[in-house]
Amino acid sequence: MLRRPHARHWYWLLLLPYAALLWPPLYARHDPTIAGIPFFYWYQFVWIALSGLMTGCVAWLMRNPEER
Amino acid sequence: MHPNAATLAVFLALFGLVSVLGFAGERWRRGDLSLLHEWALAGRRFGTFVSWFLIGGDLYTAYTFIAVPALVYGQGPLGFFALPYTALVYPLVFVFGPRLWTVARRRGYITYADFIRERYDSRSLELAVAATGILATMPYIALQLVGMQVVIASLGFPTTGPLRDLPIVVAFAILAAYTYRGGLRAPALVAIVKDVLIYATVIAATIVIPAHLGGWGRVFAAAGQALAKRPHPIGLVLAPGDFTAYATLALGSALALFMYPHSLTGLLGASGTGVIRRNMVLLPAYSLLLALIAAFGYLALAAGLSPANPNAVVPQLLATEFTPWFTGVGFAAIVIGALVPAAIMSIAAANLWTRTIYREYLRPGCTPAQECAQAKLASLVVKLGALLFVIGLPTEYAINFQLFAGGWILQTLPAIVGGLYTRWFHRRALFAGWLVGMAAATYMPAVTGFRAVYPLHIGVHVVPGFAALYAFVLNLAVAAALTPVCDRTGARRGTDRTTPADYEEEPAGAAPVPAASGAGA
Numbered sequence: 001m002l003r004r005p006h007a008r009h010w011y012w013l014l015l016l017p018y019a020a021l022l023w024p025p026l027y028a029r030h031d032p033t034i035a036g037i038p039f040f041y042w043y044q045f046v047w048i049a050l051s052g053l054m055t056g057c058v059a060w061l062m063r064n065p066e067e068r
Numbered sequence: 069m070h071p072n073a074a075t076l077a078v079f080l081a082l083f084g085l086v087s088v089l090g091f092a093g094e095r096w097r098r099g100d101l102s103l104l105h106e107w108a109l110a111g112r113r114f115g116t117f118v119s120w121f122l123i124g125g126d127l128y129t130a131y132t133f134i135a136v137p138a139l140v141y142g143q144g145p146l147g148f149f150a151l152p153y154t155a156l157v158y159p160l161v162f163v164f165g166p167r168l169w170t171v172a173r174r175r176g177y178i179t180y181a182d183f184i185r186e187r188y189d190s191r192s193l194e195l196a197v198a199a200t201g202i203l204a205t206m207p208y209i210a211l212q213l214v215g216m217q218v219v220i221a222s223l224g225f226p227t228t229g230p231l232r233d234l235p236i237v238v239a240f241a242i243l244a245a246y247t248y249r250g251g252l253r254a255p256a257l258v259a260i261v262k263d264v265l266i267y268a269t270v271i272a273a274t275i276v277i278p279a280h281l282g283g284w285g286r287v288f289a290a291a292g293q294a295l296a297k298r299p300h301p302i303g304l305v306l307a308p309g310d311f312t313a314y315a316t317l318a319l320g321s322a323l324a325l326f327m328y329p330h331s332l333t334g335l336l337g338a339s340g341t342g343v344i345r346r347n348m349v350l351l352p353a354y355s356l357l358l359a360l361i362a363a364f365g366y367l368a369l370a371a372g373l374s375p376a377n378p379n380a381v382v383p384q385l386l387a388t389e390f391t392p393w394f395t396g397v398g399f400a401a402i403v404i405g406a407l408v409p410a411a412i413m414s415i416a417a418a419n420l421w422t423r424t425i426y427r428e429y430l431r432p433g434c435t436p437a438q439e440c441a442q443a444k445l446a447s448l449v450v451k452l453g454a455l456l457f458v459i460g461l462p463t464e465y466a467i468n469f470q471l472f473a474g475g476w477i478l479q480t481l482p483a484i485v486g487g488l489y490t491r492w493f494h495r496r497a498l499f500a501g502w503l504v505g506m507a508a509a510t511y512m513p514a515v516t517g518f519r520a521v522y523p524l525h526i527g528v529h530v531v532p533g534f535a536a537l538y539a540f541v542l543n544l545a546v547a548a549a550l551t552p553v554c555d556r557t558g559a560r561r562g563t564d565r566t567t568p569a570d571y572e573e574e575p576a577g578a579a580p581v582p583a584a585s586g587a588g589a
Contacts, residue, residue, distance in 0.1 A: 014159035021152035022315045028145075028306040036285015040305045044151040045359050051155040052352030055162050059345050 078396025125259030140365025189562025505543030
């Protein structure tokens with residue numbers, strides 16, 4: 001499948017999970033908890049799903065014009 | 069641990085089932101199994117669904133299921149770096165994976181070394197990449213055996229005496245036989261069973277075990293108390309002193325994962341770039357699973373388990389918390405979870421041997437059938453080597469060797485991923501960078517007593533970080549600095565046998581370009 005060349009700028013969106021996860025001071029905290037689970041754990045768990053979702057969005061944004 | 073008849077019966081039944089499936093693999097999606105790309109890559113024919121099982125089954129190994137919870141049990145929050153690691157790897161491969169698949173399909177590549185040979189026209193760089201791949205894969209296969217051993221010991225088989233290694237030898241012999249016959253088709257078929265069993269076990273454990281222990285909130289609180297009572301107390305939240313180690317472990321591991329030969333094999337089995345893109349969207353489902361498995365370390369702490377060997381945390385947890393027959397399912401999940409990656413790893417190492425050493429040096433001009441026969445044979449030798457490694461040497465050797473290997477494999481990234489996008493790097497500069505990176509990745513764990521995290525001194529500051537990533541930065545710096553030097557001294561760059569068109573995806577709906585039967589064909 002040939003992607004539109006200018007669609008490549010959507011790749012920059014994929015840096016978001018990196019920014020969210022590679023700076024531990026951002027999430028190394030206990031509160032707020034969800035069902036007693038500290039923030040440190042559920043934040044990263046949620047970001048696994050978000051990272052997949054984000055990749056899905058980029059795939060969708062970059063799809064072929066003729067696939068629309 | 070006391071043997072249990074129900075556990076053993078369920079385990080053996082499931083093991084029998086996957087053995088039958090493994091042998092059925094050669095008849096699945098039939099192809100000419102005397103050709104390397106049919107045997108090793110199943111003819112590059114797997115769609116989204118099968119690829120998802122195959123790549124997931126390939127990347128999340130039995131050792132992961134054993135070692136990650138053991139690390140969490142031992143070190144608390146630091147062990148959770150597996151979460152950002154497996155969250156960040158897929159966006160990365162989403163970017164370069166389709167390009168890699170395209171050029172590999174167009175030029176008939178089966179290994180990274182094939183690509184390096186054509187792109188840089190450098191025998192030494194090709195050999196470096198192939199040797200690093202084989203060297204990194206061998207202990208990884210050995211670790212699958214370590215994972216199996218832990219479970220087999222928990223099943224009640226003798227752990228001492230002359231029969232000690234019999235179960236693992238039998239299991240590996242069956243694996244070797246069906247991989248020899250069916251190639252990648254065998255583990256792909258087994259991967260579907262593996263994943264169903266793993267998902268069933270993990271989801272059941274995630275619901276049932278915390279319910280016994282009073283809910284996840286209680287589990288985390290109890291784990292926090294247990295960690296605080298250690299001789300070196302550990303907090304429930306990552307300590308500031310561990311921030312750089314955590315982030316570099318996550319990033320370095322994410323960068324390294326798809327440099328392993330077996331990861332490439334799983335990727336190249338896909339039938340198209342769309343399959344790869346869709347898989348990079350869907351594979352984080354396994355990462356969620358891995359996150360839950362990591363939390364098993366806390367379940368074990370909350371349940372008050374104290375295994376002599378931390379690697380036995382998960383088997384012990386399953387055996388104490390599940391009814392015997394379901395423990396059998398869980399144990400089978402781990403052992404089958406070892407067979408799938410072990411099979412793919414042996415195929416990948418065999419490909420490297422065959423394509424780079426056998427075809428280039430030992431038997432130039434061999435026929436495609438001879439090439440494939442050699443790879444099949446090599447897959448047996450690789451498995452035998454890993455088996456001898458585990459039986460003959462203390463387990464610690466395999467674990468430590470794997471630690472080095474993780475650092476080594478990352479050193480092939482500049483040539484491989486760099487080469488996908490640019491020929492700016494000089495082949496000699498890349499080789500020098502690789503050499504320096506390998507030396508650094510060996511030196512750092514060696515002087516810290518086999519630790520992945522190295523305390524780097526920058527002026528008065530000490531920055532603990534993943535040794536592999538530090539070595540990688542050094543590697544990249546050397547390659548970048550020496551490239552202009554090599555050019556200025558007039559060192560030849562060699563002929564690039566790929567063309568820009570080889571990297572471009574086919575327009576949607578166009579007939580696929582027939583794959584070359586071999587590199588350079």
